[in-house]
Amino acid sequence: MAETIIMPKLGFNMSEGKLLKWYKNEGDNIKKGEPLFSIETDKTSIDIEATDDSVLRKILVEEGETVPVTLPIAIVGDLGENIDELLKEALVQLGKESAIVPTAPKADEPLSHTAVVEQPAKASGRDFDIIVIGGGPGGYVAAIKGAQLRKKVAIVEKDSFGGVCINKGCIPTKVLLRSAESLDEVKKSSNFGVINVDTSNAKLDLKLVQKRKTSVISQLVGGINGLMAKNNVTVIKGEGSIKDKNTVIVDGKPYSTDYIVIATGSEVKSLPIPIDSGMNILTSDDALNLEEIPKDIAIIGGGVIGIEFAYFFASIGSKVTVIEFLDRILPMVDEEITDQVTAMLKDMKVDIYTSAKVTEVTKDGVKFEKDNRQQSISVSNVLMAVGRVPDYKGIDCESLNIKTDRGAIVTDLTLKTSVDNIYAIGDVNGKYMLAHTASAEGIIAIENICGLIRTMDYDKIPSAVYIQPEIACVGLTEAQAREKYGNIKVGRFPILANGKAKVAGNENGLIKVILEPRYNEILGVHLFCIHATDMIAEAVAAMNLEASAEEITWSVHPHPTVSEVFHEAFHAALDKAIHF
Helix, strand or coil, rough: CCEEHHHHHHCCCCCCEEEEEECCCCCCCCCCCEEEEEEEEECCCEEEEECCCEEEEEECCCCCEEEEEECCCEEEEEECCCCCHHHHHHHHHCCCCCCCCCCCCCCCCCCCCCCEEECCCCCCCCHHHHHHHCCCCCHHHHHHHHHCCCCEEEEECCCCCCHHHHHEEEEEEEEHHHHHHHHHHCCCCHHHCCCCCCCCCCCCCCCHHHHHHHHHHHHHHHHHHHHHCCCEEEEEEEEEEEEEHHHHHHEEEEEECCCCCCCCCEEEECCCCCCCCCEEEEHHHCCCCCCCCCCCEECCCCCCCHHHHHHHHHCCCCCCEEECCCCCCCCCCCHHHHHHHHHHHHHHHCCEECCCCEEEECCCCCEEEECCEEEEEEEEEECCCCCCCECCCCCCCCHHHHHHCCECCCCCCCECCCCCCCEEEEHHHCCCCCCCHHHHHHHHHHHCCCCCCCCCCCHHEEEHHHHHHHHEEEEEEEEHHHHHHHEEEEEEHHHCCHHHHHHHCCCCCCCEEECCCCCCCEEEEEEEECHHHHHHHHHHHHCCCCCHHHHHHHHHCCCCCCCHHHHHHHHHHHCCCCCC
């Protein structure tokens, strides 16, 4: 069986080795135990013996070359054995991907098919191989991946690395939510045997929370700066624009490149309604920087952003009202879970109006239409949480012939735009405005630029909502599955029947799994429980590997853990759950 021979790591401090001599030529038979090649380290030279009988199929590193440890140096295998996939992967790792030529797949072959042939590298003479515009979770990951594949990469960023996610979204909201959870734990500490602690006056000091938030963000941004330096990515500070398909302008200075990756993210969306300047209007950016707890707040929008803020403000003592245009909050979540979340928020004294159209924000409150009549509420603060829209200001898509649709840059499944050498990843393409989607798109875009045909699978992107209990889901909801497949199998398991959740004192919620009835293919997994956002990765991996429901039931889960609810729910879908 063919395998890759790597530069061995012969000592703790060894980081690279120089290949001194090959004792065999390509096509020669190799006997176990005989010298195959010799290498030179910083301390000595040594012969490396063959570990098995084989044939030296391909030499990847010539005599005199120095390469880092663990990188491939040769491929061995049986004579006539197909080594294309191993060779393709090895060439990419070595930065010799110019020898990889994608071929059009045959009718019965998957899109990921590639062929590997030898061809000379071509130098364009431009400043960079790839320029990435935007340093968010899509852009900085794309830049690192490009550098790892031996491309000369530059990244343009006008503010701090990390984009909305680290600076104004994912991370700072979770800092605030973690503080709210800590407050709740303190208030409930007597339930766990903690005595002599007066919790009656326990509350959050938002100034201290802001201080911690700033520290967390600073550390993460600093880490990305370090990654740029470690991977030899050129950082260009400033606002980037595209002059033509091979030229990026930053603060008036042109940089030439073979490929451009647009990763400029998104901006806060607003409603086209009358808004009185006397009302204290907040965006999500503003809400993340509050240093005083608002007495009351109306949140316009019941999506992920709106509900996370609703939970946070209600947890720390604000009177919260949510106004949502659609017929339920969190419309992307399975309806059964949405119903439970709605009930939980109402128990927290959150007022929720659905099927409500906001018509005006006055200096005293919010007016909206519901049930064919005008209604209003009085509040002192209004948070606009109606979503985000792609942001590509400074990029003249029309003149560049970059196709857009409904305000987003159009891309195919390889993330290529309508211009062959320009790619667009993350929020700017409007597909899935999630940080982890942007990162995945960044990797796939770069791999395609480097000659590997890879495509995004948007059907298996997980979503998460970080209230407590958490919400996490992947795949189809029950309603979507019934519409597509008709008859389906559904398995449920209540969290109250899980021992670890009972120990943790958080027994709310359920897991729900949805199966295609003929082959028991996993169509969707929906969690509303503690640790949901960590556990959903199991479902994503299972669906990517096309695991059946039976295979999940056969997978032993450690006890006691909340993760045991997985195989219980799949048992329920197939027959009956064991513990309920």
